[in-house]
Amino acid sequence: MELTSLLNDSTCHIVLVVMDGLGGFADAQFDSELEQATTPNLDRLAAEGVVGLTLPAGAGITAGSGPGHLALFGYDPTEYELGRGVLSATGVEFDLRPGDIAARGNLCTLDDEGNVTDRRAGRIADDRAQALTDALNDGVKVDGVEAMFRHISSHRVLAVLRGEGLDHRIADLDPQKTGVPPKDPAPLDPAAEHTADVLRDVDAAIREVLSGQDGADALLLRGFDTHHDLPSFADRYALRAATVAIYPMYRGVAKLCGMDTLPRPSGLGEQIATMRDRWDDYDYFFLHHKKTDEAGHDGKRDEKVAAIEAMDAVIPDIVALEPDVIAVTGDHSSPTQLSGHSWHPVPTLLWGPHVGRDNVTSFGERACAGGLLGQRPTQQLMPIMLASAGKLEKYGA
Amino acid sequence: MELTSLLNDSTCHIVLVVMDGLGGFADAQFDSELEQATTPNLDRLAAEGVVGLTLPAGAGITAGSGPGHLALFGYDPTEYELGRGVLSATGVEFDLRPGDIAARGNLCTLDDEGNVTDRRAGRIADDRAQALTDALNDGVKVDGVEAMFRHISSHRVLAVLRGEGLDHRIADLDPQKTGVPPKDPAPLDPAAEHTADVLRDVDAAIREVLSGQDGADALLLRGFDTHHDLPSFADRYALRAATVAIYPMYRGVAKLCGMDTLPRPSGLGEQIATMRDRWDDYDYFFLHHKKTDEAGHDGKRDEKVAAIEAMDAVIPDIVALEPDVIAVTGDHSSPTQLSGHSWHPVPTLLWGPHVGRDNVTSFGERACAGGLLGQRPTQQLMPIMLASAGKLEKYGA
Numbered sequence: 001m002e003l004t005s006l007l008n009d010s011t012c013h014i015v016l017v018v019m020d021g022l023g024g025f026a027d028a029q030f031d032s033e034l035e036q037a038t039t040p041n042l043d044r045l046a047a048e049g050v051v052g053l054t055l056p057a058g059a060g061i062t063a064g065s066g067p068g069h070l071a072l073f074g075y076d077p078t079e080y081e082l083g084r085g086v087l088s089a090t091g092v093e094f095d096l097r098p099g100d101i102a103a104r105g106n107l108c109t110l111d112d113e114g115n116v117t118d119r120r121a122g123r124i125a126d127d128r129a130q131a132l133t134d135a136l137n138d139g140v141k142v143d144g145v146e147a148m149f150r151h152i153s154s155h156r157v158l159a160v161l162r163g164e165g166l167d168h169r170i171a172d173l174d175p176q177k178t179g180v181p182p183k184d185p186a187p188l189d190p191a192a193e194h195t196a197d198v199l200r201d202v203d204a205a206i207r208e209v210l211s212g213q214d215g216a217d218a219l220l221l222r223g224f225d226t227h228h229d230l231p232s233f234a235d236r237y238a239l240r241a242a243t244v245a246i247y248p249m250y251r252g253v254a255k256l257c258g259m260d261t262l263p264r265p266s267g268l269g270e271q272i273a274t275m276r277d278r279w280d281d282y283d284y285f286f287l288h289h290k291k292t293d294e295a296g297h298d299g300k301r302d303e304k305v306a307a308i309e310a311m312d313a314v315i316p317d318i319v320a321l322e323p324d325v326i327a328v329t330g331d332h333s334s335p336t337q338l339s340g341h342s343w344h345p346v347p348t349l350l351w352g353p354h355v356g357r358d359n360v361t362s363f364g365e366r367a368c369a370g371g372l373l374g375q376r377p378t379q380q381l382m383p384i385m386l387a388s389a390g391k392l393e394k395y396g397a
Numbered sequence: 398m399e400l401t402s403l404l405n406d407s408t409c410h411i412v413l414v415v416m417d418g419l420g421g422f423a424d425a426q427f428d429s430e431l432e433q434a435t436t437p438n439l440d441r442l443a444a445e446g447v448v449g450l451t452l453p454a455g456a457g458i459t460a461g462s463g464p465g466h467l468a469l470f471g472y473d474p475t476e477y478e479l480g481r482g483v484l485s486a487t488g489v490e491f492d493l494r495p496g497d498i499a500a501r502g503n504l505c506t507l508d509d510e511g512n513v514t515d516r517r518a519g520r521i522a523d524d525r526a527q528a529l530t531d532a533l534n535d536g537v538k539v540d541g542v543e544a545m546f547r548h549i550s551s552h553r554v555l556a557v558l559r560g561e562g563l564d565h566r567i568a569d570l571d572p573q574k575t576g577v578p579p580k581d582p583a584p585l586d587p588a589a590e591h592t593a594d595v596l597r598d599v600d601a602a603i604r605e606v607l608s609g610q611d612g613a614d615a616l617l618l619r620g621f622d623t624h625h626d627l628p629s630f631a632d633r634y635a636l637r638a639a640t641v642a643i644y645p646m647y648r649g650v651a652k653l654c655g656m657d658t659l660p661r662p663s664g665l666g667e668q669i670a671t672m673r674d675r676w677d678d679y680d681y682f683f684l685h686h687k688k689t690d691e692a693g694h695d696g697k698r699d700e701k702v703a704a705i706e707a708m709d710a711v712i713p714d715i716v717a718l719e720p721d722v723i724a725v726t727g728d729h730s731s732p733t734q735l736s737g738h739s740w741h742p743v744p745t746l747l748w749g750p751h752v753g754r755d756n757v758t759s760f761g762e763r764a765c766a767g768g769l770l771g772q773r774p775t776q777q778l779m780p781i782m783l784a785s786a787g788k789l790e791k792y793g794a
Contacts (some may be wrong), residue, residue: 001475006458048425354734356429356741357420359763372742373764374772376456384456387740394738395454396461396474397481397501397620 001395007142012389013282013323014239015275018072019311020065021293021334023035023346025365033292033336034319034347035299035364037308041315042328042349046150047361049326049351052373054381056332062343064291068331069253074237074287074382076231082253083168084227088158090252092150096227101166101195103224105157106174107132109215114181120126121175121216133157136219139209159221166226167192170199171280174220182220196392200343216314231259233284237386242278244271254286268310272317279321284388285313296341298333304336305354324389327350327381328363329387345375398792400780406636410720411636411681411787412672415469416708417462417647418668418690418731420510420743421701422762430689430733431744432761434705438712439725443760446723449770451778453729459740462690465728466650469773470683471634471779477627479622479650480565485555487649489547493624496564498592500621502546502554503571504529504613511578516571517552518613525612530554533616536606539598556618559601564589567596569619579617625783629655630681636784639675641668642685651683665707669714676718680786684715693731693738703731721786722749724778726759742772752785 024032056063056071057078065118066087067077085102096102107121107129124132133151140147145163153159161163169188170309175181185199199221206219233241235258242262251261265271270287275285289311295303311328318326329348332341358372369375373384386392421429453460453468454475463484464474482499493499504518521529530548537544542560549555568584570579582596596618630638632655640651648658649756659675664666665686672682686708692701704705708725715723726745729738744765755769766772770781783789784789 001454001458001478111545157478342409351425354422354739357424357763358766370767372450372766374742374766376772380456383455384740385457387459392457392459392740394459396464396478397484 003392004236006392006395008391008393009238010390012391013279013321013387014385015287015318015321015323015326016072016285016385017311017318017326017328018069019289019292019308019328019330020184021296021309021332021341022330023344023365024296025333025337025340025344026334027337030301030337032096032187032365033304034308035366037182037305037312038296039308039312039363041307041312042363043361045315045326045328045351046349046363046367048357049349049355049362050358050373051347051349051363051368052370053345053365053368053375054329054348054378055345055375056378058377060343062341063332064278064341065249065331066253068378069250071378072329072331073233073257075257076379080230082228082256084200084223085158087227087249087252088152088156089160089307090256091249092152092158092223093248093252094150094158094160097162097229099162099166099167099330100227101161101224102226103159103221105219105221107155107157107220108220110217116178116180116182116220118175119178119220124215126151126154127158129154131174132210132213132216139264140202140205142198142205145198145202147202147205147344154267155216155341157219159219161198163198166177168224170195170224172222173203173257174222182218184209190302216266228256230256230258236257237382238391240281240287241284243286243288244274245286246271246291247288257365259286268314272314276321292330293334296336297339299336299339301336323352325350325355325385327385330380346378348381350375350388352383352388368382400789401633403792405788405790406635407787409680409788410676411782411786412645412684412715412716412718412720412723412784413682414684414686414708414723414725415466415716416686416689416705418693418724418728418729418738419705420695420728420730420739420741420762422730422731422734422741424734425706427698428732429762430701431705432763432775434702434709436705436709436760438709439760440758442712442725442748443544443702443764444722444751444758445597445754447755447770448744448746448757448760448768449767450742450772451745451775452742452772455774457740459738461738462646462728463601463650463773464648467724468775469771469778470630470654470730471776472627472654473776479624479625479653482565482622482624483625484555484646484649485549485620488550489555490645490647490649491547491555491557493557494559495624496559497624498558498621499623500556500566500618502556502616502618504552505615506552507614507619512574513575513577513579513617516573516617518574521552521612523548523551524600526551526554527609529610529613532606532610533603537599537602539595539602542595542599544602552613554616558595560595563592563595565592565621565623567592567621568775570596571617571618571619579615585626589600595717597607599631625653627653627655631655634779635788636680637678638681638683639679640685641671642683643668644685644687647685656683669711669768673718689727690731692734694736695737696733722747722752722782722784724774726778745770745778747781747785749785751787788789
């Protein structure tokens with residue numbers, strides 16, 4: 001049975017609040033960051049709604065931000081794989097065209113024998129990396145293909161190839177360790193042999209340009225991918241959807257799903273003001289909060305707790321808009337104990353007049369284990385939100 | 398692994414108690430109806446057994462009675478779709494044959510321009526609708542096809558076409574709104590073009606007959622379907638199964654699954670007396686209680702609570718039969734707040750000497766969130782019931 005066959009054309013108001021990397025875990029020393037945070041407003045939503053735990057990509061799987069968000073948007077993250085190259089392109093708002101090949105590159109240093117000495121070129125400064133990227137755009141000329149570069153941040157660079165007959169099924173050139181040379185371009189499918197040949201020339205041209213510059217000697221490319229046409233929110237859910245995300249990558253993923261990207265807000269207050277201003281123009285708003293994940297990556301417990309509390313403080317402003325349903329969750333876990341993404345289930349709450357209630361009265365990982373939402377794939381949130389907002393008709397007589 | 402490969406030929410006693418539309422939800426004003434009801438006997442079963450929440454057709458999906466019951470019987474409701482036409486046929490115990498096309502019809506009124514003015518012909522009285530149905534059976538004559546009509550209730554009529562080369566893949570003629578004409582028969586598959594042509598003639602003949610009668614002007618047909626051969630309980634589960642349902646539709650679905658339909662009881666007392674009388678003739682009894690859903694549809698909280706309490710009162714009589722396992726659940730939720738079916742998970746309990754126990758001591762949605770049965774597709778109940786009744790052998794050495 002297709003969900004689309006059950007959709008009606010009613011309007012509604014769904015708000016998805018994503019605290020990036022929200023989930024954590026308790027151990028001998030600590031509660032989870034969410035459990036430690038003082039969150040009276042989220043606790044109120046938990047008490048008045050239902051809670052549970054969500055798994056973006058399956059038991060034990062640590063999800064990246066791409067699959068994490070696709071799952072939140074109701075797309076099967078194993079069916080719609082977004083390579084790092086495409087996510088990097090969306091992240092700098094590069095307008096990838098059908099047939100383009102995108103990869104994420106690390107500016108790196110090599111020794112005299114061509115072995116990698118630092119995969120991040122000493123975490124090269126932004127202005128130097130930008131100068132190197134400009135030099136690459138000026139100097140990398142290869143027959144039959146256009147090579148384009150965009151600086152992302154520090155050592156991170158987007159590389160895009162545009163030309164006839166390119167295929168993205170190419171193994172990473174990045175060896176992921178030092179003391180060895182970058183890998184030679186290798187096709188993962190016979191159809192990508194031409195692309196591998198082109199890449200060999202591009203790689204040589206990159207090194208030639210960088211040899212005349214200070215700061216880096218090569219670009220380690222990985223995550224080759226191509227433009228994807230994802231089915232849109234309008235087609236899949238009959239929703240007019242918009243994002244008030246701040247960071248380019250999340251705006252980019254939302255755009256891939258056909259959401260409107262509203263003018264970039266500067267912080268939580270502006271994100272909510274933008275939602276309020278455009279409230280009647282959309283059925284669905286995606287509100288993304290990045291600071292929880294940043295603090296998780298840096299292993300900074302106090303900062304992650306503070307980022308959660310900052311979101312808690314604006315919850316009443318979202319409730320005041322009187323949405324049909326609010327979901328508060330994360331795209332994956334980012335426990336400060338691990339300084340990075342993890343597989344731990346993500347605490348999740350749903351709130352709204354027809355959502356129902358359970359006996360849980362606070363929002364935290366351990367409390368969520370007893371909630372009515374149960375433990376489920378993240379992807380299942382979307383149909384429950386649609387149902388709670390009155391968008392789904394009965395299945396079968 | 399096929400369940401059938403694990404079945405043994407032991408006899409057993411499984412009782413499935415379905416309170417139709419049992420599930421509900423708590424909100425700012427109300428507990429769920431089940432939580433509000435005084436149910437000492439169901440609470441005892443919950444305390445002595447295991448509880449959980451079941452989803453008949455997936456997260457967020459509001460199931461109709463057809464898919465809801467198929468899931469309870471262990472059939473994948475998305476694999477075995479029963480159209481409204483077939484459910485209407487089972488509902489009046491019409492013996493649908495292979496190749497027959499069945500549809501549900503609404504007696505309706507039209508204005509002078511042929512636009513629908515009332516999709517239910519003013520909720521026409523039963524005796525008048527019966528007279529119109531008789532007239533249709535007498536008067537609708539179309540070459541190459543036999544058209545049969547059965548009155549269901551009020552404006553509801555079953556229409557069956559019997560003839561060579563018919564195909565049920567026809568779009569609804571019912572426009573589902575007033576002020577527009579009934580839709581022209583349209584094939585959903587090229588193979589149904591002949592059927593669409595036949596239907597055009599049938600529709601014209603129906604209007605011709607009704608033009609000579611008072612009360613309705615046309616029959617809005619929808620839910621075209623054909624006879625299905627479902628695998629039987631005997632083949633799937635090696636069970637001798639019977640139903641003591643009262644309402645024709647539920648008796649009909651049970652019959653489609655190969656259950657015996659025991660003489661129609663008049664109420665809960667007779668349903669249980671019939672089970673008791675035939676206890677040793679069957680391994681499995683399906684006991685259906687309709688009043689919970691009727692009250693849910695009507696938004697009558699007190700009546701739904703009373704219907705639950707009426708079932709609670711007869712639980713000791715079922716326990717006294719000493720079954721191997723009793724399941725008490727619903728085919729879907731029907732919260733009085735929504736006056737209709739909903740997507741909310743259905744509270745479910747299993748009780749029996751080998752079922753096990755959890756810490757939950759009352760039967761209600763929020764209590765069930767903490768039960769050992771967890772939250773799972775309704776379809777999974779059947780194997781657990783079979784196992785609890787000793788019908789399933791070990792898988793693997």
